[in-house]
Amino acid sequence: MATIHPSAFVDPGARLAEDVQVGAQAFVDADVVIGQGSRIMPGAHIGRWTTLGNNNLVYPGAVIGHDPQDLGYHGEEAYTIIGDGNVMREGFTVHRGNRPGTRTVIGNNNYFMVNSHVAHNCVIGNHVILVNGALLAGHVEVGNRVIISGNCQVHQFVRIGDFAMMRGGSNTSKDIPPYCLNDGTNWIRALNLVGLKxxxxxxxxxxxxxxxxxxxxxxxxxxxxxxxxxxxxxxxxxxxxxxxxxxxxxxxxxxxxxxxxxx
Structure with a gap:
């Protein structure tokens, strides 16, 4: 049976694996599924229609699968689907899809640092790192083993290819091809040679x-x-x-x- 702190709230309609841990004053809404080995730390919030796979760590103050920041969204059923082995640090936010039946999808073994943000309808691959303050707007697609450094900004509908990197404080409204390093604004400065090695x-x-x-x-x-x-x-x-x-x-x-x- 899951270990749930007495001060936490877990909706009766949520489904938690037997070894899930839910910390003090955490909130788990209805229609949530949380897989084996996952830990929801004190003060974290898991919104409705969220699926968390196995061995995820959700740190204090993270908000997972809440309403999208979209004025056209009015509470319709939409989803946040998260794979296995992800780390979601303090203040990380990810929002569900912005229209009925749509979804935000995160893969496996990603690391989301403090106050980073994944907006509605994004698709994130595997082994991705979002550093503190990195911001992804809606419908962004991020490949595998990408690093988005501190305080970077990514415009909606942008794609970032496998093994790419954004340098700290850079931003893009254009696609970043695989293996490349983005600097400044829409500047493909070089290859991500360190990352490739x-x-x-x-x-x-x-x-x-x-x-x-x-x-x-x-x-x-x-x-x-x-x-x-x-x-x-x-x-x-x-x-x-x-x-x-x-x-x-x-x-x-x-x-x-x-x-x-x-x-």
Whole structure:
């Protein structure tokens, strides 16, 4: 049976695994599901229609799955779906979907630091880190093993590719391709080389991604010409193909290298 502090409130309609711990003055609403090994610390709030997987840690003052900050939302049933092994620190907030039947989705083994925020309808991959004060607006998509540094801001509907990084205090209203580092405003400054090395990329894999990056952001080609060159004459590894496909499918456009041209 779950361990629930006497001062906590757990709605009778919530379903908690037997070893879940709920701390003092925590709140768990109706229609919540919490998986094995999860711990809801004192003062945390789990909103309605939230599903937490196994081994999640929700720290004091975090608010998980509450109403979206959307004036068009009026209490309709919408969802927050969170996987396994996530850490949600003090003051972290994530909101449910903003329309009936929609959802905000978070994967596995992510780390959300103090006062970071994931808005409605976002989709977050695995092994993502949001540092203190990082803010994601609605409908943002974040790939795997991304780092969004302190006080970064991400505009609604932006996509951030796998292994990308945003430097502290930067912001973007454009998509950030896989493996890239965003600085300032919409500036794809460099590759996230430290991140690639830490994630076990070989020298050969990094070399091919470097060459593709130079063609896209440093050659002086327009974006369309750069992609055509890569597809026709470049070395198309799986990593390069991922970059090219991400850029080709961008709806918001991508950030540019400083001084580069864009079609």
């Amino acid at each position: 830490r994630n076990g990329f070989s020298e050969e894999r990094i070399r091919t991604v470097k060459e593709a990056f130079k063609i896209i952001f440093r050659s002086g080609f327009g974006l369309g010409k750069a992609l055509n060159y890569l597809e026709q004459d470049g070395e198309i590894t799986d990593d390069v193909a991922r970059m090219v496909e991400f850029i080709k499918t961008s709806k918001r456009g991508i950030g540019s290298g400083r001084g580069s041209t864009r079609d």
